[in-house]
Amino acid sequence: xxxxxxxxxxxxxxxxxAMTRDLDWNPSYQKLEDIYPYAxxxxxxxHDWEKWEDPFRLTMDAxxxxxxxxxxxxxxxxxxxxxxxxxxxxxxxxxxxxxKILLTGVTPLEYMAHRGFAHAGRxxxxxxxRVACLMQSxxxxxxxxxxxxxxxxxNKFYNGFHEFTHMFERVWxxxxxxxxxxxxxxxxxxxxxxxxxFSFEYVLTNLLFxxxxxxxxxxxxxxxxxxxxxxxxxxxxxMTLGLEAIKFILEQDPANVPIVQRWIDxxxxxxxxxxxxxxxxxxxxxPKRIMSWKEAWEVYFEENGGALFKDLAxxxxxxxxxxxxxxxxxxxxxxxxxCTFYNYALAANFHTWIPSxxxxxxxxxxxxxxxxxxxxxxxxxxxxxxxxxxxFYNKTLPMLCQTCQIPMLFTEPGDPTxxxxxxxxYKGEKYHFCSDGCKEIFENEPEKYIQxxxxxxxxxxxxxxxxGTDPTAEGFDPLAAVLRYYHLESGRDNLDFEGSEDQRNxxxxxGQATTNA
Amino acid sequence: MSTVFIxxxxxxxxxxxxxxxxxxxxxxxxxxxxGMVKIDAEGxxxxxxxxxxxxxxxxxxxxxxQVNLITLSGHIDETEDEFTLSWNx
Amino acid sequence: MHIDLxxxxxxxxxxxxxxxxxxxxxxxxxxxxxxxxxxxQATTNFHYRxxxxxxxxxxxxxxxxxxxxxxxxxxxxxQFYYGAYTLARAKQxxxxxxxxxxxxxxxxxxALPDELKAQALALLLPLRHVAWGGNTNNAAICAYGYxxxxxxxxxxxxxxxxxxxxxxxxxxxxxxDTEALAEAKRAWLEDERWQGLRRxxxxxxxxxxxxxxxxxxxxxxxxxxxxxxxxxLVDDVLATRGGTTLxxxxxxxxxxxxxxxxxxxxxxxxxxxxxxxxKAQLExxxxxxxxxxxxxxxxIARIVPDLDSDAVMSDVVQQFNARLAxxxxxL
Numbered sequence: 001x002x003x004x005x006x007x008x009x010x011x012x013x014x015x016x017x018a019m020t021r022d023l024d025w026n027p028s029y030q031k032l033e034d035i036y037p038y039a040x041x042x043x044x045x046x047h048d049w050e051k052w053e054d055p056f057r058l059t060m061d062a063x064x065x066x067x068x069x070x071x072x073x074x075x076x077x078x079x080x081x082x083x084x085x086x087x088x089x090x091x092x093x094x095x096x097x098x099x100k101i102l103l104t105g106v107t108p109l110e111y112m113a114h115r116g117f118a119h120a121g122r123x124x125x126x127x128x129x130r131v132a133c134l135m136q137s138x139x140x141x142x143x144x145x146x147x148x149x150x151x152x153x154x155n156k157f158y159n160g161f162h163e164f165t166h167m168f169e170r171v172w173x174x175x176x177x178x179x180x181x182x183x184x185x186x187x188x189x190x191x192x193x194x195x196x197x198f199s200f201e202y203v204l205t206n207l208l209f210x211x212x213x214x215x216x217x218x219x220x221x222x223x224x225x226x227x228x229x230x231x232x233x234x235x236x237x238x239m240t241l242g243l244e245a246i247k248f249i250l251e252q253d254p255a256n257v258p259i260v261q262r263w264i265d266x267x268x269x270x271x272x273x274x275x276x277x278x279x280x281x282x283x284x285x286x287p288k289r290i291m292s293w294k295e296a297w298e299v300y301f302e303e304n305g306g307a308l309f310k311d312l313a314x315x316x317x318x319x320x321x322x323x324x325x326x327x328x329x330x331x332x333x334x335x336x337x338x339c340t341f342y343n344y345a346l347a348a349n350f351h352t353w354i355p356s357x358x359x360x361x362x363x364x365x366x367x368x369x370x371x372x373x374x375x376x377x378x379x380x381x382x383x384x385x386x387x388x389x390x391x392f393y394n395k396t397l398p399m400l401c402q403t404c405q406i407p408m409l410f411t412e413p414g415d416p417t418x419x420x421x422x423x424x425x426y427k428g429e430k431y432h433f434c435s436d437g438c439k440e441i442f443e444n445e446p447e448k449y450i451q452x453x454x455x456x457x458x459x460x461x462x463x464x465x466x467x468g469t470d471p472t473a474e475g476f477d478p479l480a481a482v483l484r485y486y487h488l489e490s491g492r493d494n495l496d497f498e499g500s501e502d503q504r505n506x507x508x509x510x511g512q513a514t515t516n517a
Numbered sequence: 518m519s520t521v522f523i524x525x526x527x528x529x530x531x532x533x534x535x536x537x538x539x540x541x542x543x544x545x546x547x548x549x550x551x552g553m554v555k556i557d558a559e560g561x562x563x564x565x566x567x568x569x570x571x572x573x574x575x576x577x578x579x580x581x582x583q584v585n586l587i588t589l590s591g592h593i594d595e596t597e598d599e600f601t602l603s604w605n606x
Numbered sequence: 607m608h609i610d611l612x613x614x615x616x617x618x619x620x621x622x623x624x625x626x627x628x629x630x631x632x633x634x635x636x637x638x639x640x641x642x643x644x645x646x647q648a649t650t651n652f653h654y655r656x657x658x659x660x661x662x663x664x665x666x667x668x669x670x671x672x673x674x675x676x677x678x679x680x681x682x683x684x685q686f687y688y689g690a691y692t693l694a695r696a697k698q699x700x701x702x703x704x705x706x707x708x709x710x711x712x713x714x715x716x717a718l719p720d721e722l723k724a725q726a727l728a729l730l731l732p733l734r735h736v737a738w739g740g741n742t743n744n745a746a747i748c749a750y751g752y753x754x755x756x757x758x759x760x761x762x763x764x765x766x767x768x769x770x771x772x773x774x775x776x777x778x779x780x781x782x783d784t785e786a787l788a789e790a791k792r793a794w795l796e797d798e799r800w801q802g803l804r805r806x807x808x809x810x811x812x813x814x815x816x817x818x819x820x821x822x823x824x825x826x827x828x829x830x831x832x833x834x835x836x837x838x839l840v841d842d843v844l845a846t847r848g849g850t851t852l853x854x855x856x857x858x859x860x861x862x863x864x865x866x867x868x869x870x871x872x873x874x875x876x877x878x879x880x881x882x883x884x885k886a887q888l889e890x891x892x893x894x895x896x897x898x899x900x901x902x903x904x905x906i907a908r909i910v911p912d913l914d915s916d917a918v919m920s921d922v923v924q925q926f927n928a929r930l931a932x933x934x935x936x937l
Binding site for chain 1: 616618619620621622623624625638641642645646647648649650651652653654655656657658664665687688689692693695696697699700702703734735737738741742745746748749750754757758760761762764765766768769771772773775779784787791794795804805808809811812
């Protein structure tokens, strides 16, 4: 037989099918439910995995080729940046504090995503999503490592970076991002892919890695710009996977719609709460600014997310709950978060400061409805106090929300002068929340959220001292012991930027670079 | 109509791609930011292999887009010849 | 303003991250492999028990019977982090691409004797499904194993298996067409000689202990299969019968096996050296899965005609046992 004559050229889609899902088969020596034990307990009904549409059709040969090209470019820049002391080219050393948050609060999430997608990629009975998930798992370890490698050079010269994995598991505010991801990975595989594909990729990383990273570029940080943009190109595939997963689940069975709706409500709110940190990074920690948090939110969430929700309306999905509150909050959360961290600068691994007069003017222009009225007077008061030698450090511990684990810093919808508190009783215990959203999320899954490792509770229970600490010893200083447990070097990693070692070193090194002295 | 977008790194590799996209999508709006170019378009945006090849003077595989892509939005439809972003509503 | 900063020599405050320095000393810079791997996985203060496995923490060493004082005792001798891994594979894929191009452009597949082509398809194409199983299992080891230096190479390995399944698919499409793939799948599902292997793979899918799965998949099955099929049947037997073209197209697999074996051996050696209990446990698993894999592969060896398959298989097993002995394990 003449093969050439009968052979038909496969198109991209057919070829990809032969290269992926055609590899799978129906097992007969083991039962499907034993091979995929976690596929049904969430209640999602899938009738036909074949209906899954592969969004990107990258085979491994193309994957290796293009990813290697990205890596080559990225590491060439990382090397050049380190060799040329590129860190001295950033606008000013305050900027570095934003990327300390990135390394300690976000990089470990990339690692969690890697493990979580390995799990999801193992557990879906459909071959299409499995391949996509495993490729994403591989991409995510890339993101963790390119971030570590890019920021490694900063760690050599500046404080606050040096214990990022240790701190991620212990420091109070880092439990915000950690618990977000633990929540997703400890959920079933369907909720995981919806939560991360949608909330983390579509909402969170798009805001972090596009406008924030563009801001990093504007502030002279080529390293961060390169890994940020380079990572986000993978995220384009990941967002598409998340979107396809949502569509696929919704199309499979009408009974899936309310389940997915609850996840969209929950994960929009969870992701939005974690973004409070990014809001603060954009508005307060980039010395040169290109876009306010509010503007970025409008482009990447309201406009882009809005288009998505409009698109999903045909399945009976409505926009997520609490959007009206979110719309009001965008004038406030970055300021409220910054004020909180300014207070708790003793126990954080980055520095805070009072923005300059010019920066306050910028904030006033970007936030005409809120900044001058509510936040500028506060910042000016603290500035005045600091000038008199009374830089205020809060030495007590804040009450945390049981769900998002952020201190109670958010205000009542409609009243930015009143802190918002909610509470719920469960099995004889009282639980506290920052918002209606967090309270409802708790009430839907109380058995999950009562397990939360709340840093403040843990400190008060004596679980956050280094091994061998004797809290009954004379002159015991609990805060100092907690900082030792965090591996936080008090006096170097924490406190105000003004007077910090980072500030001194940066000035001295840049002085060496720009003068002949 | 909702807006779809694609963002690419502002570098030499991406320049002909950006040109091709703008030529093929007269309704698209180009937004420049530090390090990146974001192209917004109402409803639909098409990236054509042939248009890029014309500008590059060599064969181009649409999957090469990955290398300089930053982000995008909308549903994706990918064939050998076209890469399309669109919303259904 | 851009300042030329090259001339400035400033002394770093520290050489690497503290958790890395605790492992390698604070006096020297760390490698990218070390900084990108050490202690990345969370070990304490987990927030929620996984709803899919409430008896364990999200990451939990007790999912395995293997006990390690420190799971970061495992090291990948290739020092693969993502970048190093991807660059290595891109280089191999370049070579593979060139080989496929060479064969395609000169229509060398058509020049192969029909009989040999049929043997190659019968031998290789059902292995697409075995490689898919390797993909599945390594995803599981990566997800449920403990410690990044143990789990990280498994995601690389998982996607490598997918890549191999895709190279085999290309061979199928080059020598035949989608019909050839369908025929091979039918053989995989129904043909008696493939059923031992299929049963092995499906049984491996329900192994819960990630280290036992590592032994069943990466040590026993791949250790015997790659040595038998690619190193022996393709490179030694079929190549000398006019099938050098085929050996060209499976070069990736041969090189991949030679490379990944070093990592697999290092992993075994480290686990076995940790304690007598580990060693005994590994030997128990190796006996169980090694014997099953050898028995499942024998009918596959028989696909190649005019060959003393039993002798070939017993050679492969002997070499395999010698390999294990070097890792400190006796069967």
